[in-house]
Amino acid sequence: xxxxxxxxxxxxxxxxxxxxxxxxxxxxxxxxxxxxxxxxxxxxxxxxxxxxxxxxxxxxxxxxxxxxxxxxxxxxxxxxxxxxxxxxxxxxxxxxxxxxxxxxxxxxxxxxxxxxxxxxxxxxxxxxxxxxxxxxxxxxxxxxxxxxxxxxxxxxxxxxxxxxxxxxxxxxxxxxxxxxxxxxxxxxxxxxxxxxxxxxxxxxxxxxxxxxxxxxxxxxxxxxxxxxxxxxxxxxxxxxxxxxxxxxxxxxxxxxxxxxxxxxxxxxxxxxxxxxxxxxxxxx
Amino acid sequence: xxxxxxxxxxxxxxxxxxxxxxxxxxxxxxxxxxxxxxxxxxxxxxxxxxxxxxxxxxxxxxxxxxxxxxxxxxxxxxxxxxxxxxxxxxxxxxxxxxxxxxxxxxxxxxxxxxxxxxxxxxxxxxxxxxxxxxxxxxxxxxxxxxxxxxxxxxxxxxxxxxxxxxxxxxxxxxxxxxxxxxxxxxxxxxxxxxxxxxxxxxxxxxxxxxxxxxxxxxxxxxxxxxxxxxxxxxxxxxxxxxxxxxxxxxxxxxxxxxxxxxxxxxxxxxxxxxxxxxx
Amino acid sequence: xxxxxxxxxxxxxxxxxxxxxxxxxxxxxxxxxxxxxxxxxxxxxxxxxxxxxxxxxxxxxxxxxxxxxxxxxxxxxxxxxxxxxxxxxxxxxxxxxxxxxxxxxxxxxxxxxxxxxxxxxxxxxxxxxxxxxxxxxxxxxxxxxxxxxxxxxxxxxxxxxxxxxxxxxxxxxxxxxxxxxxxxxxxxxxxxxxxxxxxxxxxxxxxxxxxxxxxxxxxxxxxxxxxxxxxxxxxxxxxxxxxxxxxxxxxxxxxxxxxxxxxxxxxxxxxx
Numbered sequence: 126x127x128x129x130x131x132x133x134x135x136x137x138x139x140x141x142x143x144x145x146x147x148x149x150x151x152x153x154x155x156x157x158x159x160x161x162x163x164x165x166x167x168x169x170x171x172x173x174x175x176x177x178x179x180x181x182x183x184x185x186x187x188x189x190x191x192x193x194x195x196x197x198x199x200x201x202x203x204x205x206x207x208x209x210x211x212x213x214x215x216x217x218x219x220x221x222x223x224x225x226x227x228x229x230x231x232x233x234x235x236x237x238x239x240x241x242x243x244x245x246x247x248x249x250x251x252x253x254x255x256x257x258x259x260x261x262x263x264x265x266x267x268x269x270x271x272x273x274x275x276x277x278x279x280x281x282x283x284x285x286x287x288x289x290x291x292x293x294x295x296x297x298x299x300x301x302x303x304x305x306x307x308x309x310x311x312x313x314x315x316x317x318x319x320x321x322x323x324x325x326x327x328x329x330x331x332x333x334x335x336x337x338x339x340x341x342x343x344x345x346x347x348x349x350x351x352x353x354x355x356x357x358x359x360x361x362x363x364x365x366x367x368x369x370x371x372x373x374x375x376x377x378x379x380x381x382x383x384x385x386x387x388x389x390x391x392x393x394x395x396x397x398x399x400x401x402x403x404x405x406x407x408x409x
Numbered sequence: 410x411x412x413x414x415x416x417x418x419x420x421x422x423x424x425x426x427x428x429x430x431x432x433x434x435x436x437x438x439x440x441x442x443x444x445x446x447x448x449x450x451x452x453x454x455x456x457x458x459x460x461x462x463x464x465x466x467x468x469x470x471x472x473x474x475x476x477x478x479x480x481x482x483x484x485x486x487x488x489x490x491x492x493x494x495x496x497x498x499x500x501x502x503x504x505x506x507x508x509x510x511x512x513x514x515x516x517x518x519x520x521x522x523x524x525x526x527x528x529x530x531x532x533x534x535x536x537x538x539x540x541x542x543x544x545x546x547x548x549x550x551x552x553x554x555x556x557x558x559x560x561x562x563x564x565x566x567x568x569x570x571x572x573x574x575x576x577x578x579x580x581x582x583x584x585x586x587x588x589x590x591x592x593x594x595x596x597x598x599x600x601x602x603x604x605x606x607x608x609x610x611x612x613x614x615x616x617x618x619x620x621x622x623x624x625x626x627x628x629x630x631x632x633x634x635x636x637x638x639x640x641x642x643x644x645x646x647x648x649x650x651x652x653x654x655x656x657x658x659x660x661x662x663x664x665x666x667x668x669x670x671x672x673x674x675x676x677x678x679x680x681x682x683x684x685x686x687x688x
Numbered sequence: 689x690x691x692x693x694x695x696x697x698x699x700x701x702x703x704x705x706x707x708x709x710x711x712x713x714x715x716x717x718x719x720x721x722x723x724x725x726x727x728x729x730x731x732x733x734x735x736x737x738x739x740x741x742x743x744x745x746x747x748x749x750x751x752x753x754x755x756x757x758x759x760x761x762x763x764x765x766x767x768x769x770x771x772x773x774x775x776x777x778x779x780x781x782x783x784x785x786x787x788x789x790x791x792x793x794x795x796x797x798x799x800x801x802x803x804x805x806x807x808x809x810x811x812x813x814x815x816x817x818x819x820x821x822x823x824x825x826x827x828x829x830x831x832x833x834x835x836x837x838x839x840x841x842x843x844x845x846x847x848x849x850x851x852x853x854x855x856x857x858x859x860x861x862x863x864x865x866x867x868x869x870x871x872x873x874x875x876x877x878x879x880x881x882x883x884x885x886x887x888x889x890x891x892x893x894x895x896x897x898x899x900x901x902x903x904x905x906x907x908x909x910x911x912x913x914x915x916x917x918x919x920x921x922x923x924x925x926x927x928x929x930x931x932x933x934x935x936x937x938x939x940x941x942x943x944x945x946x947x948x949x950x951x952x953x954x955x956x957x958x959x960x
Binding site: 166167306307308310311333334335336337338339340363373374375377378379380381382384385387388389390 | 735736843872873874875876877878880881884899900902903905906907925926939940943944945946
Binding site: 576595 | 774784790791794795803807853
């Protein structure tokens with residue numbers, strides 16, 4: 126049984142101007158111990174899907190699905206309990222995820238205190254061990270620092286450590302490397318891969334960047350306009366994509382065509398929002 | 410109407426209705442007041458200082474004039490007092506603040522130090538000094554309060570100007586060769602509209618209170634004209650035995666100031682707007 | 689290419705003011721030198737803190753220079769001041785990263801495009817409207833877009849309007865500051881195609897600043913890689929992409945899908 130199983134997910138968000146169907150038909154199935162990429166452009170519904178798993182959608186949102194289950198539990202009922210216990214979130218901007226006026230230790234300890242009834246010295250030791258295990262060189266110094274004293278890559282590691290401290294075995298990483306430089310991004314992705322190998326972690330990696338998918342993901346699901354179009358092993362989807370949209374998206378990458386040649390675009394290719402059928406021609 | 414309620418919320422909508430009510434009162438005073446002549450100041454000594462009754466809902470004053478009519482007529486002066494003070498203050502503060510914020514550097518330093526001088530005095534004290542120097546009267550009291558008021562708008566406008574100066578679209582206009590005055594008129598001024606409207610709406614209440622305070626001290630309008638502050642002062646001599654004389658204008662001041670402040674709050678909250686869900 | 693360079697930067701040093709008693713800060717740009725020939729596209733690549741943005745702002749005269757020189761078509765660019773600077777700057781078109789920030793939210797597309805034209809002395813009227821329609825057409829937008837406001841446009845459409853504005857005064861030099869970084873991949877491809885067309889039709893010189901080496905490698909004739917204020921590599925795009933001289937450049941290129949050559953044997957993944 127997959128760890129995360131979503132079938133026929135549809136999410137409707139009420140707004141003053143009427144209901145918005147942000148997600149129409151998403152199937153997503155994530156196995157234990159894999160890094161599963163969710164790729165999509167803006168408006169594809171990838172972030173909303175992640176937010177729904179955390180139970181953090183605005184009040185009044187309608188979440189309908191045939192199955193919306195995490196480890197056998199329906200996320201519509203138990204998302205609030207699973208979040209911060211088994212499901213952790215890593216967001217794009219680690220600096221925003223941490224409180225700028227508290228030292229890292231205080232913020233790590235908030236989590237540790239909640240999950241372990243241990244004396245302070247033990248919690249400190251655990252925090253040090255945790256930070257060391259995710260490749261921070263001087264964990265004690267990091268714990269005594271304020272967020273602004275650390276680099277973006279270090280902050281993202283701290284956020285990951287915080288998620289691990291909750292005992293989470295499933296991480297939702299929403300564009301975790303978009304704000305980082307290439308070298309640092311590669312280190313963070315490498316770390317995720319390492320954690321999957323050593324701790325049996327499962328990662329759902331939400332991104333718009335094919336390169337990130339290619340770097341770390343085992344499997345991919347492609348989203349477009351609130352629908353999942355195809356899924357499969359990353360190698361297969363990226364090299365032998367079945368869906369025309371995926372093909373067009375790959376051909377639009379700037380290094381897909383030699384310099385000076387025109388890039389393929391997704392123009393003239395769109396999906397009927399109601400039926401999900403692929404249409405050619407001008408967008409209505 | 411439903412949209413207004415949705416945007417301002419119930420308290421804001423009620424405050425808006427109150428404010429509109431007072432404005433109507435000011436506009437249509439001669440038709441609304443039960444005794445228009447007395448409201449305008451004609452004495453009626455036969456009924457002097459009579460308590461509230463079916464004839465005189467809020468009682469009468471020491472010259473026998475209907476207090477309700479007087480309060481309605483005073484709305485004209487008090488409201489225009491508040492609005493004019495805020496208007497004059499915007500007129501002085503807005504250009505100074507925008508120039509300081511947009512140009513920065515020595516322009517900013519020079520303009521803001523001048524502003525600081527005005528802020529260094531306690532506001533009411535400065536207003537009293539100004540009013541005493543210029544003598545009582547409607548326009549003088551407006552000017553006296555506006556002098557203490559504009560520095561706040563200058564500060565606000567400066568902050569807006571500084572933020573907007575760095576906006577990419579303002580920079581784009583600059584790079585396209587658009588002149589400074591034109592950038593300020595076209596890009597900076599319209600964008601400061603909303604925060605300043607909110608502040609102005611919030612301020613009509615306090616401004617009118619300050620003007621009322623000047624009148625209470627005898628530095629505002631002169632009889633037979635009346636504003637609420639002056640009426641409270643006049644009634645004070647007969648308080649508490651003839652309580653209605655002071656209480657009616659006092660409660661009115663309270664209600665108007667509260668309405669403007671609640672409305673301002675509602676407007677400010679509206680500018681935040683509901684957060685938009687992103688995909 | 690011979691003749692006078694469109695833009696020549698020599699030993700440019702930019703340093704931000706530090707506090708009175710603070711030690712002198714390391715320069716944001718430490719001695720950058722390069723030439724941009726007419727009709728040429730130079731890609732300036734760098735990550736955060738590389739100095740690429742400071743360099744760009746100095747060229748636009750938005751930032752003071754500590755030492756070094758900038759020449760624009762053979763003229764001392766740093767000596768121009770005041771009103772003449774305002775006029776001279778109109779010879780440069782600028783496109784920045786986020787079109788929704790660089791287009792005024794209060795103006796219609798027509799007003800946005802009219803602004804630089806009117807600043808240059810064109811009066812309102814039929815000629816101005818015709819010019820605006822031509823500009824929109826050149827950037828692949830229908831004429832009826834002139835009445836829309838920025839928030840009614842998609843990201844790609846808004847960026848096209850920003851490009852149209854940059855082209856309004858027929859500049860010889862187009863400065864692009866991360867013009868596709870805020871856009872979706874499919875829209876990015878459209879904008880890159882548009883820029884390539886414009887370059888060809890108008891013989892524009894372009895300065896394309898970005899953190900994404902792959903994006904700019906697609907369009908630039910030459911590349912300049914910057915890191916921590918230093919120029920680490922400068923040369924023809926083909927040469928740098930095929931054989932980067934620096935580990936840093938290699939790292940920038942090694943990331944991602946089409947670098948995974950062990951998947952598809954010998955060539956990058958092609959989506960056909």
